[in-house]
Amino acid sequence: MQFKLYLCSPSSRAVLKKCMRIMKLTAILSLVFAVCSYGSTNAQKISLQLKNSSLKTLFQSIENQSGYHFFYADEDLRHGAPLNIEVHNMELNDVLRTCFKGQPFKYSIVAKTIMVRYDPEDDATAAETAIKTDTTVRGVIKDEQGEPLNGVSIILKGGHEGTTSNNDGSFKINVPSLSDTLEISFVGYQSVTLPIDNRTLHAVSLTAKPSSLEELVIVGYGTQKKENLTTAVSQITAKELDTRPLPNVVSALQGQLPGLNIQTSTGDPGKTPEINVRGFNSINGGGPLILIDGIVGDIDRVNPADIETVTVLKDAASSAIYGARGAFGVVLITTKKGKAGSLAVNYTNNFSETTPTTRTDFISDPYVYGKTVDAALTGYNGTTYTGYNDQDWEIIKKVADGEIDPYYEEQPDGTYKFYGNTNWYDYLFRKWQPGQMHNLSLSGGSEKLHGYLSGRYYKTTSIQNIVDAPLTKYNLKASLTFKANKWLEISDDIQYNNSDQKEYGGYRNGWGGIWSTTTWYNLFPFYPSEINGVPFDFSGGGAQGALEQGNNWKKYFEEQFINTIAAKVTPLKGMELNFNYSNKINHVSNTTRMNTFDIIVGDRLQAENVGVNRLTEDRGRGDYRAMNIFGTYNRDIKDHHFKLMLGYNQENYVSDNITAEQGGLLFDELANLNLGTELLRADGSATVWAVQGYFGRFNYDYKNKYLLEVNARYDGSSRFPSESRWGMFPSVSTGWYVSRERFWQPLKNAISNFKLRGSYGKLGNQNVDLYTFSEIMGLGQSSWLVNGQKINYAGVPAPLPSAVSWEKTKTLDVGVDLGFLQNKITASFDWYEKRTDGMYLPGEPLPAVFGASEPQENIAGLRNRGFELNIGYHDQFSVAGSPLHFNASVSLYNFKGVITKYPNPNGIMSNFWEGQELGQIWGYHIDGQFQSDEEAKAFQDQFENPTKDLGQVYKFIINTAQNKEWKGLKAGDIHYVDLDGDGSIDKGDYTLEDHGDIRPIGNAMPKLPFGFTLSADWKNFDFYMAGTGVVHQDWYPTGDIFWGTYERPYLSFIRKDLITNAWTPENPERTYPQIYRGYTSLGANRSLGEVNDYYLLNVGYLRVKNLTLGYTLPEKLTSRWQIKKLRIYFSGENILTWRFGDLTKYIDPEQAGSAISYNDPSGAVSRARLEDYPIGKTYSVGINLTL
């Protein structure tokens, strides 16, 4: 924070004046000197021999010998007298003193610049005149090492005049008055306000901002200077997070920190994206430990505006302090605390509109739709859904074209036919979902007592169009710090937050949400949505009726209360003792209210009252308590710096849940168990666990050059039996600050910073089920009913494992931190290898007669290697006379997991096997599409028994299809290849030895995920952009949205670009089989359902996650209203997306790619069906106000 302005302070100036008078009294010379400081640097020896030389000559000689530079105004030198001098091996200071003796100059040394200024001193009148006439101010700007800084912005405060410094750091600016003030700023350095103070020459030294090196990084139970880090840690200060229109902070972290994977699989604002650090960690899955202000927390509950920093501890050395739970990485979040000072009030708001990122213009033309689905079903079984004849279709076409109005008509047999025109997607789903957010915070107080108070209100609306279904969140935080005396500080932090989400749905037999079959199927555009004001549902599922009536709903309410009391004691210099104790209470209250409702169904327009009258209440309470005691002691002995931290931690968790269900409620409108007449269910569950640990960290460095850190934790967990309960998790890391070595100095201009790091450590994973070591009998309610009631049963206990203990993860991490061009460009690179051993898995396969899963043992192994690269660039330019500050960063990373040990001696591919690359996709090879029925038939006929030999890939076409015309391969069907030439297309034994015709065709894991940010400000404008993406990721399509009628002909929403890409004789180079091939993608053994390389897609993408443009109103204007700062901004989320592959615009690449879970390798090749809440893009505007 400190900047050094190397001008004389008032007090030293007074001293100097006195000196000068003394000197004048000596009447020898009128030399004035001023040396403010820093002398040790000018201990250079100078030798000179000059006769009658000008000052300029003198300066040159000294510059040649010393590496110091003189700075002066040429015209000033006129006032100097020629000089004669001879010195030998004299200190620079002495030389200067000698030389300036008797000259009318002041000089000062600032960071290797000797600034020489004309100072007539006594001649007051002359000085006055000079000041009036000379309004040019000159200066030189250097960094702390004395290197001139180029491009520094110098602006006259309150005016528009400005300039930037030259190559040699010098600048010149015309000012209206020498009593003005200059503002000096440069990217990466602390800005300086410089009063001109009647002087026309200035030397300024800028101090680098701590962001580059001095910045404090949060680490486990403490902080560490970034320059002293030896471990793999990434941190952001969450400045950009608070104005983004997001329900939680997780999405905002996406792409910001290398190695931190954030996966968004749904656009539901009530859901939290999945967080993972560095990819696969264990077959048993598990995510990172997330600590908010030191206690285990839920990241989605934090008010984004309260966040101060987000830190990710990635390697074993940084997370070893969390022992048994740090194996999957640790995310540390710190929140804002109050600062002493006058009251600061901040208010931010945001008003947003969200719309899907994907196309949603599904086929709604009733004629096109009807013809398409009828074709698809006919190809299957020769029937149609509609039973409509050609005349009917003629009418529907006219309705579609708007020639006649939609209608329906009774037929002679009493049934009806429908000639409607309904856009069901638009009926069910909103195009735009509004949302808003308000955040208010107050901070201030005295040194003795200061606090922070904040609150947020967030509200958004569901995409469902018929009933308003809001999500609201409240956050409240209060923090108070009380400095009792010199050595004791006590603080308390209270947080309350809640989330309240309502969802509407309904189905004739119970619950059906808007993403379920109740809406995805059977909504045909030629059916009307209502008849005489009553919702019409031909197939009778009834979703519309339930939505229109709005009496079938689910409510998810969660609230959380956290209190942390902490004490900090500083008994000795260098010693700090901390104690904190937290209570966290989670309360969950979910309600499902189902109700009866009216619909008209079927071709006879039958009025029905359907649905069930039922209420389900879930209540859960979780109580988490954590205590931490830790102390730190710092000691420096000369250049040896020591730091020791020791501590103790204990945490326990108890939860209790009850569920009750009543039927036959007496009032439709109300939802209380008291109104029920039929008790359907009363149930409960509870969990309990505890952990305990002792930990310590020792840091040592020598001259900040050689760094060493040792961490260890001794951890115990209730999940393990007492004999294997405790584990020791040590780690070590070292660093070498190469750029601080003397030999590096010549390279310093190019590579300003160079640090090598390495770490190695062992961590545990306690992420195994509770109670695995005792014979626990499951209790439950059977689906077998006795006289209409469920019966309770006790289940057989699982076989006991032979031993249960920690999974162990060893991580090696090597890294390098680099800075170029005065750290304008920074780079950081890490390579790591994680080896997880003793993964707790079912043991050696046993014959099925064993009758249970194999007892679990700590047996399997996994290796995960990867790298992370982060490059930052910050600079500033002058644009139209004003500085443009500019920051950019790019991160790129990758990881690859391989199974190193797994008990699978027969190489059965339905299980893991040794050497298996996680995420690898195995599939068939396709040689295009058959271009004629003859070609297709010839292919089929070359197999001896097509039913059997082709049954694994064409089962549907050859065996199942009921329409004789379409039974068997035809033109447009895809051509599977018998790669192994064994006369059948199959997976063989599905073992590594014999996998038939499948082979690896891709990898479902993202290859090279990346992120970038770009921020800039110019004058009162600011700009911020953050993006993320994946270079390559393979996805084999699944689900209704992608496959449309190929999945199910009666699908409600069929994408337009599907049917236009179906094979026809006229357009033989199409992607999909003929449109008659309904059901061919529905599951295994079907030609489009089996994974193959023809439809494998790259879902890689680049997405601008956020783009913010802000404008701060001029202070002159706002200060009139007592406003310190008023900024208005526009913010866009997900506003631009580029697909690297050919993925249809109806599917979001991020959503498709997030089907696989990094936290669960067993799902590494699973595929999303994507009938889910689409990811949204959001446009918003808002203000930031500071009082």
Place this chain on the structure above:
Amino acid sequence: MKISNITICMLLAGLLLGGCNKDYLNTVPKDRLDATKFFNTAKDLEVYTNGFYTQLPDYHLYDASYGESSDDIVPLIAPDRIKGTRIVPVASGSGDWAWSDLRTINYFLTHYQKCPDEAAKLRYGAVARFFRAFFYYDKVRKFGDVPWYNKVLSADDEDLYKARDSRQLVMDSVVADLDFAIANLPAEVKINEITKYTALALKSRVCLFEGTYRKYHGITDFEDLLKASAEASSQLMTESPYKLYTKGGAGSCYRDLFARNDQTTEETILAKDYNPDFGRHTLGYLMTSPTSGSWGMTQDLVNSYLMKDGTKFTDIAGYDKMAFYELMQNRDPRLTQSTAGPDFAVYGTTAPEPVSLNATTTGYRVIKALPGKDQWSSSSSYNDIIIFRLGEVLLNYAEAKAELGTLTQQDLNQSINLLRDRVDMPHLDLSAANAHPDSYLAAMYPHVGNTANKGVILEIRRERRVELFDEGFRWDDLMRWKEGKKLEKPMVGLYFPHLGAYDFTGDGKADVYVYSGDKSGAPSSVTSFIDIKQRPLTSGQSGNMNPFDYQVHFDENKDYLQPIPLEDLKLNKNLDQNPGWEQ
């Protein structure tokens, strides 16, 4: 320094506080039960045995793609075992080779002895042994010889790797389990619980299966089993209060028995209860959905129903070329209570339903056990599924006696003729049947020996097929009678003599229009269209509907038993594959 001393002391105290609390990590589960503290009371035993009930069949028993897959019904997607395209399963424990149910039962039988309540031990021990018998009956039925285990296997038990035991040994144990169950279960009428009567019904079924299987597959010692079956049936018929369900009369009681929502105890011995609140099934959807089920009864089954007067439909000249309306006249009333006849109305309604052949593959919609229309959508049916009923026991009794050669007219009168009485059908006459064995059935079951009882055995099989249609028996019947080759006979549907319009309901208006490619000219009253290009007939422009256009191959040396998964053969070298399935 004083201050710091105090704080250091506090810190140390805190550390010790945590450290000394040794029980901090000894958390005890709050919602789960430790097995060592269980099996002490009658309630414990009851609650544990409650878990066995889900081992019983569910609605899939009646599902033509699962338990009921046979030559009786052609569903849209015919299962592999009907087509003869079963393959050897790979994954350990797959393809019905699952054993977790047995572990659950044996765990009980290993631990329940510690309960001091002797009466409870006998009773719930009997329940457990009923389920073990049920388990092994299923395994033997599917795989023949299987390893017998009466203990919980541990991971290092050598018996994991033993060879199969003979079906004789296993079946002896099954019968012993059943006898224990019969002796110790209460003689109560409880529709959703295992009682003495359930055990008797199972014994009747198991022993008939095994007895006839051995008889027709040339395995010795079948007589005792047939006798045991007949005895168990007889005991149930005479000692229990069960009577046939006759409410509503001959015209509807048979359909009502299965389609009604809730089973009652007149005839039903054990049923799986479904209800709207706790459990629904999807049978209504599977039976009617044009895309997932659309089942159709096969023509040869339709032919098997007698005429109302007891004569044979297949004796009528031209029976095989008869149009729908005509062939439905004057038949055994069970026909139009099992498939949609000309006057078909949805269960619970009276208005005739328009003819729809979209929802059937063969032209004969399956309506047995089909509830009301509100239960036709996916997962919305809740009519209970009968697992044991008196009707089956009567059939078992007659068949066991007939196969033993000890059948009398009196036996018929107290068994099959009760079923005939229910639907107002004339009695089966022993001597008349034996005097003129039906040639249609004789051709269907060539393995019935030319004994004195051949005629009545054929008639009992007819009765069984008709009465137990869609209740999950047909496949096992064909297997035990060694009539697998029956599956190779065409599974066709309704006969159409020509293209054009057909009146299905007898009201003089056309309901169905059969055409080739061009349906113009169809009368406006038509509600169902059949394009023979897509839904072919057996002889081009005429013939039976032929949805199952597929030549089945049933391998006599292989297909009577199922294959064991490859992985299990690899894991246990002593386990041999069933004949014909070795690769």
